[in-house]
Amino acid sequence: MNPVATPFFFYALAAVAVLSAIAVIMRRNPVHSAIALIFTLLSLAGLYLMLYAPFVAGVQIILYVGGIVVLFLFVIMLINIDRMEREYQFNKQWLVGLLAAAVLGTLFVAVYVKGQAIFPQHAVRFPEQLNTQQVGKMLYVDYLLPFEIASLLLLVAIVGAVVMAKKRI
Amino acid sequence: MEITTLHYLVVAAALFIIGTIGVLTRRNVVIILMSIELILNAVNLNLVAFSRLYGLHGQVFSIFVITDAAAEAAVGLGILIAFFRNKETINADEIDLLKF
Amino acid sequence: MSDFLNYLSSNVTPGQAGAYLWVTIYILIIFAVASVAVMAMTWLERKILAHMQVRLGPMRVGPHGLLQPIADAVKLLIKEDIIPEGADKLVFWMAPVVVVITAFTTYIVIPFGPTHAVTDMNIGILFMLGVASLGTLGIIMAGWASNSHYPLLGSLRSSAQMVSYEVAMGMAVVSAVLMTSLTGAGAYGIGATAANSLGTLSMIGIVEAQMNQHVWFIFKFFPLGFAAFGIFAIAMVAETNRAPFDLPEAESELTAGFHTEYSGFRWSLFFMAEYAAMIAVASIAVTLWLGGWLRPFPHWLSGDPWGTAFSFFPALTFFVLAGMSFRATIRMPEHPYFKIQKTGLGIFGLVLGAIGLVLLVPPVRDRIQDIYWFTIKVAAFMYLYIWYRGTFPRYRFDQLMKLGWKFMIPAGIGVLILTALVGVL
Numbered sequence: 001m002n003p004v005a006t007p008f009f010f011y012a013l014a015a016v017a018v019l020s021a022i023a024v025i026m027r028r029n030p031v032h033s034a035i036a037l038i039f040t041l042l043s044l045a046g047l048y049l050m051l052y053a054p055f056v057a058g059v060q061i062i063l064y065v066g067g068i069v070v071l072f073l074f075v076i077m078l079i080n081i082d083r084m085e086r087e088y089q090f091n092k093q094w095l096v097g098l099l100a101a102a103v104l105g106t107l108f109v110a111v112y113v114k115g116q117a118i119f120p121q122h123a124v125r126f127p128e129q130l131n132t133q134q135v136g137k138m139l140y141v142d143y144l145l146p147f148e149i150a151s152l153l154l155l156v157a158i159v160g161a162v163v164m165a166k167k168r169i
Numbered sequence: 170m171e172i173t174t175l176h177y178l179v180v181a182a183a184l185f186i187i188g189t190i191g192v193l194t195r196r197n198v199v200i201i202l203m204s205i206e207l208i209l210n211a212v213n214l215n216l217v218a219f220s221r222l223y224g225l226h227g228q229v230f231s232i233f234v235i236t237d238a239a240a241e242a243a244v245g246l247g248i249l250i251a252f253f254r255n256k257e258t259i260n261a262d263e264i265d266l267l268k269f
Numbered sequence: 270m271s272d273f274l275n276y277l278s279s280n281v282t283p284g285q286a287g288a289y290l291w292v293t294i295y296i297l298i299i300f301a302v303a304s305v306a307v308m309a310m311t312w313l314e315r316k317i318l319a320h321m322q323v324r325l326g327p328m329r330v331g332p333h334g335l336l337q338p339i340a341d342a343v344k345l346l347i348k349e350d351i352i353p354e355g356a357d358k359l360v361f362w363m364a365p366v367v368v369v370i371t372a373f374t375t376y377i378v379i380p381f382g383p384t385h386a387v388t389d390m391n392i393g394i395l396f397m398l399g400v401a402s403l404g405t406l407g408i409i410m411a412g413w414a415s416n417s418h419y420p421l422l423g424s425l426r427s428s429a430q431m432v433s434y435e436v437a438m439g440m441a442v443v444s445a446v447l448m449t450s451l452t453g454a455g456a457y458g459i460g461a462t463a464a465n466s467l468g469t470l471s472m473i474g475i476v477e478a479q480m481n482q483h484v485w486f487i488f489k490f491f492p493l494g495f496a497a498f499g500i501f502a503i504a505m506v507a508e509t510n511r512a513p514f515d516l517p518e519a520e521s522e523l524t525a526g527f528h529t530e531y532s533g534f535r536w537s538l539f540f541m542a543e544y545a546a547m548i549a550v551a552s553i554a555v556t557l558w559l560g561g562w563l564r565p566f567p568h569w570l571s572g573d574p575w576g577t578a579f580s581f582f583p584a585l586t587f588f589v590l591a592g593m594s595f596r597a598t599i600r601m602p603e604h605p606y607f608k609i610q611k612t613g614l615g616i617f618g619l620v621l622g623a624i625g626l627v628l629l630v631p632p633v634r635d636r637i638q639d640i641y642w643f644t645i646k647v648a649a650f651m652y653l654y655i656w657y658r659g660t661f662p663r664y665r666f667d668q669l670m671k672l673g674w675k676f677m678i679p680a681g682i683g684v685l686i687l688t689a690l691v692g693v694l
Contacts, residue, residue, distance in 0.1 A: 017180060025188075025195060025200065025204055030200060034203065040207065044213070047217075054392045055391075057392070060235065064206075064238070065406070066402030066403060067402075070405055071243065072242070073406070079199075091262050094193070097190060100193060105186050112178060112179070131391055135229060138229045139232070142229075153237065158243070165251060
């Protein structure tokens with residue numbers, strides 16, 4: 001089945017992603033930021049689907065939106081946000097920060113303008129119906145050691161989070 | 170109009186810059202952590218966009234990045250709760266004591 | 270238009286065939302049927318609970334309270350819609366919408382039959398779990414936006430509970446997905462080809478694997494499939510916030526939990542989403558372990574006499590229901606007060622009987638079978654939900670967490686490892 005209206009969906013999803021990303025860093029209320037972050041993550045999942053990466057899109061939804069953002073919201077509710085909403089939202093170095101970001105942006109533009117020629121222009125089409133199986137095979141064959149290291153990282157993170165959040169160990 | 174890889178890269182770059190601005194300018198640590206998530210997502214979009222050109226390695230790597238983001242969020246928010254319990258604030262510029 | 274008619278002769282789901290009109294029709298049908306099912310569930314739940322407690326339940330609106338759901342719906346729609354003082358209006362407004370959308374989006378990939386699904390995805394089960402987990406967000410948003418203590422506590426409880434039980438649920442699901450690739454009897458099965466030693470996450474693929482392996486996954490590797498199913502069956506009750514794990518809305522402690530401040534139409538959205546999610550999660554269980562749309566013994570009792578015999582079941586079910594309503598009509602007391610109710614119930618019985626007659630027509634009879642067997646299995650789960658609510662006392666929150674983290678997750682991991690071992694050895 002061939003995709004339909006690709007430009008429309010791309011621009012819609014990209015616009016939602018970027019606008020909600022701006023909302024994430026501009027809102028006073030962290031809960032609103034978290035909700036904007038959800039929209040960014042979901043539209044990125046849509047973009048992954050457009051790039052023929054359904055497994056990454058699924059993992060994005062289940063892990064990022066269903067796990068990490070829920071964790072964020074959970075923590076926001078545990079801390080007191082009423083006082084923070086009335087304070088200054090930006091720190092004293094905001095001008096320097098903006099400047100640095102602008103320089104970074106220029107760098108990106110320069111790289112893309114210069115480097116566009118070396119991208120392969122034709123996309124490789126992978127069989128979409130086998131995406132999960134291929135990713136799985138790659139994880140367990142080519143990237144077995146990184147996979148194990150990632151599991152170790154998660155173990156360390158669990159222990160670290162418990163130690164940090166517990167009142168008395 | 171055909172949507173090429175460059176289109177996706179531009180979106181990713183925009184997200185990356187927005188995330189950077191968030192990390193550099195906001196005081197609220199929760200939002201700084203969210204901005205880091207934005208940056209990681211921009212990286213992921215780049216990886217997946219290139220995986221269409223160079224094979225599935227990018228997708229596999231983006232799964233590692235998501236794992237990493239989960240670990241980072243868990244530890245970061247754990248630190249945040251520990252800090253809030255001690256100082257009743259989560260502003261980044263008030264985290265100025267090395268030792269309590 | 271030719272696309273529209275061409276689809277009828279294809280043997281894939283409309284989403285895969287690219288027949289967008291059919292996709293729309295399927296979505297509308299599923300939405301309508303799910304809404305009716307939710308209404309029926311509210312009536313059944315009140316009735317069955319009442320009978321379990323030796324009460325009558327709703328009896329006034331219509332014969333045996335059959336019109337009670339409609340009366341409830343009208344009452345909820347004309348009720349005043351209150352937004353509490355100090356609530357975050359946008360988030361308050363968004364929360365029920367999020368909950369309903371996530372509850373109904375999962376229906377896209379539920380396979381009611383080999384071609385009766387909106388679409389079949391490569392990541393079907395992953396998509397379902399992911400979208401189902403988004404429901405938590407709606408609940409957290411509702412609790413936070415209400416700007417009140419009970420809802421906040423309710424939503425905190427709910428998110429903690431759903432996040433922790435999701436892990437156990439995922440482990441059980443993964444062990445079922447593993448079974449699609451392991452044909453047993455030696456490494457990847459002797460004589461297994463590359464095609465069938467590949468696992469799948471697609472919902473239709475999982476049911477087809479059960480058909481090809483001649484076994485429902487609940488009976489595969491005997492105690493293991495059953496254990497995984499048990500873990501899922503417990504976790505799914507916790508996921509949908511139903512008794513005995515209904516702590517987020519525990520009346521005695523938290524008034525009504527996260528939807529305390531909601532009223533009227535918005536509240537009815539939460540209500541609808543809860544039941545829709547129950548049906549969705551039950552269909553995951555049916556698809557993964559109970560053979561989806563497959564009828565009992567499709568291989569052992571195959572062949573013509575058995576095939577025809579099993580195809581009479583849908584009509585038979587409706588005839589039994591019609592018979593029950595006729596019996597109730599006859600047993601109603603002779604009193605002018607009951608005259609309208611009596612005619613109403615009689616007509617209801619006649620309608621059920623007529624549906625049964627329609628299901629006897631051979632072309633309908635053959636096409637409806639898959640959907641019938643799927644629905645009847647889901648209905649059994651729905652009865653189980655109500656049964657739990659009628660019998661089990663509510664858990665305490667620390668007990669719930671202890672059960673989740675110290676029993677369910679280790680058990681899930683153990684079952685997963687054992688499944689892999691038994692499958693490969």
